Amino acid sequence: MLRLVPAGAFLVLIGPVLAGLLGAALPAFGYLPAIGGEKLSLGPFGDLAAMPGLLRSCLLSLTIGLVTTALSYVIVVAFIAGWRGTALFRAMERLVSPLLSVPHAAAAFGLAVLIMPSGFLVRLVSPWATGWQRPPDILIVNDPLGLAMMAGLIVKEIPFLLLVSLAALPQIRAGQFGHVTASLGYGRIAGFVFGVLPALYRQIRLPVFAVLAYATSVVDVALILGPTTPPPLAVRILQWQADPDLAMRFVAASGALLHLAVTGLALLIWVFGEKAMARLCAVLQTAGRRGRDDKVWRHLAVTLISASAFIVLAGILLLALWSIAGLWRYPDLLPEAFTLNVWVRSLPGFAVPLANAVIIGIASSLAATAIALGALEYESRAGLTPTIRALVALYLPLLVPQIAFLLGLNVVFIWAHLDGRLAALVLVHLVFVFPYVLLSLSDPWRAWDRRYGLMARALRHGPDAVFWRIRLPMLLRPVLTAAAVGFAVSIGLYLPTLLIGAGRWPTITTEAVALAAGGNRRVIGATALLQALLPFAGFTLALVVPALLFRDRRAMRPAA
C-alpha cells in the first residue's frame, strides 16, 4: 500500500499538467468536436495572430516576469549578504511566515489602496506638500507599463525567496564561508556573492524558476493592479475563454500554447542571464576586488526589503480600516466616522464563498499532507534518498504557466463530466498545494532522530506503531505547519478555482478579485481582509494545537 504512494504523488503532480497541456493542444489546432472543431488546422493560430495588441501583451508578460523575478532575487540576496547574523536579520526572519501567508490578491488590494491617487500615501503628503486639493489625475494603479503590478508581485515574492534561502543557508554552511571571505578582506556583500552565492543559488534555482513562471502568467494580481490596454497575455486568454462567441475558445487554446512559449522564453532569457552573471563574477573575482565599501548597497537592500514588508502589512491594515470606514473624504488621513454597515450588509453574502474556500482548502491541504507523509514514510522505510528527478516533478506544476494547462484540463474535465465537481476542484488545488506541503514538511521530517524509531522497534513495536505513536506526534508541529502552508496556498488560488469550478464554487478569493473592477473600497476591504485572515487562522491553529496538546512537555516546545 505504502509503496504506491510515491507513484500516486507523481501522478497527482504530473498527470493533470500533461492532461491539461494535451487538452489545450487539441483545440489550439482546431480540434474540439463538442463545439464544432472536427479537423486539425492552423486556423486558431491565424486568428490569434490577428488579435490587436497581441505582441504588446506578450512583451508585458515577459518583462513583468523577468523584472519582478530579478528585482526580488537581487533584493533578497543583497539583504542576506549584507545583514546575515544581525538583529535586523532575525526580525525579518520572524516576519517571513506572516508575510508569506497573505494571499497575492489581498496584498495587491492593499498595495492599491496605499498607492492609488486618492490612496493613503498621497493623502499623507497632500495637500500641504503637493498642493493637490483633489486626487491627482494620474494612472498609478493599472498603469500601462505594469509598474504597480510588478510592485505587487515583488512584495510577495521577496518573502518566498527569503524563506527558501533561509532553509538552504544551513545546508551549505554559509556561516563558515562568511568567516573565510571576511578574513580574506572581502566586504560583506562581495564575500557573500563570491563565496556563498554559487552554492546558495544552486539550492534555490528551482524556486526562482517557479517565481519567474508565476510572475509571467499570474492572473489575479494582473486583474487588480495590471495594465488594461492591453492586459498581459494570461488575462487576455481568460477574456477569450469567457467570450460568448464559442469560436474564441480555439483562440484561447492557441493563446495557452503561446503562453507556454512566452514563459519558456522568459526562462531561457533567465538562464542566459545566469551565465552572463557567472562570467561577470569570475572576472571581478580574478581581479581580486574586495568590495569593502558596500555601505550604500547594504542600506539600499534593507530599505527596500523593509519597504516591501511595510507595504504588505500596511496594506492589510488599510483594507481593515476601509471596511469599517464611514465618511472618508480626500485628503483626510483617517475616516470621520466608523461603521459596521459593510460587514452587516455583506456578511450573509460572504457565508457561501467563505465556506467553499474553507472546504476546498481543508480537503486539499489534508490530502496533500497525507500523501506527503506517505511518500516521506515510504522513503525512510525503503532507505531511499530523494533524487533530482523527483524534485523537478515537484516543481513542474509551478514551472508551467497555470493558464496553459488549466484551460486544457477544463476541456478534459468537461469531457469526463467532472467539470464543476468539488472533487475535480480539490484535485486541481492539490496539484498546487502538494509541492508546497512536501517542501515544507520534508526537512523537519528527515531531520528527526532515527534512534527514537530504533528504540521503539526494540521495545517490540512494528513500523506502523512507530509512525503513528512516536514519529507523527513528535513531528506534529511541522506537520500542522505544512498543512497550514497548504491551506494558505489553496485559499490564494484564483485561476484554478475560477476555471475548474465553472462558476459553481465561488470562493472568497474569486469574489474578491471580481470586485476589483467595481472599485468599492469598503466591500473590497472587507472581502480582502477575510481572504487574508483565513491563512492566518490556519497558521494560528498550527501553533496553538501542539502548544495545548503538549503544554506539559518542555522538549516539545519550539526552539526559540
Place this chain on the structure above:
Amino acid sequence: MSKISGMSTTNNIGAKTGLTLDKVEITLHGEPLVAANAHISPGEILTVMGPSGSGKSILLAYVAGFLDPVFSATGRIRLNGLDVSDLPPERRGMGLLFQDPLLFPHLSVGGNMMFGLAPAIKGHAARREAVEAALRHVGMGDFFDRDPATLSGGQRARVALMRTLLSRPEALLLDEPFSNLDTARRGQVRERVFAEARQLGLPVLLVTHDVADAKAAGGPCIELA
C-alpha cells in the same frame, strides 16, 4: 578487520539458552569490517571494546536487526535457541539502551513506560500498576505523570532502563549507555543495569570505549583495533 572470538567459560556454542553470534561477519562494499563468533550465557556480560570507527556499533545494530543496508552481513544470530537473524527488530526480543536515554518527549514518564510494557500484561489497572511498581523499584514512585524533560540525567537513565526491561527482552544490547552520565552517576547506573540483567538472567552485549565499564562488567572482553 576487527575479529571477535570470545567463547565464554561454558564454551558450548549452539546451547539452548543465551545469545549466540555464529560466525558473524560484516562487510562494507566488499571490505571486511568486523567479525564475531561468540556465545553469551544468561546473566553474562560480553564487553566489546574499541575506538570509534572500529565497527562495534555496527555489530550491535546487526544483532538488534537494523543494520544500515549499505553494509552486508553473513552469519547467524541465535537467541535462546531461536534463529532471529531474519526477524524484524520488534520480534527479536533484544532490549536496547543507547548513550542517550531517548525518552519520547511527547509522552510522560509513565507514558514512556506504558509504551515499553509488554502487551502480555492486559487491562489498564494492571498495566498502570506494573509501571508504578517498576518506578518504585528504582525509587521514582511518584514520577508517573512527570515530563521526561524535567528529570535529571540519572533519573532519565533509570526510566530508560525500566522501560526496556518492561518490554521483557530476552537479551540486552548496550551501546555506550553510560558515557553521557557524569562520573558520580556512571558507577551507580552501571551497577544497577548489570545487577538487573544478572537477576533476570539476560545475556548482555556491551559496546564501550571505557575500560571502567569493561572492568565492572566482569565478563569476557574483546578489544577491537
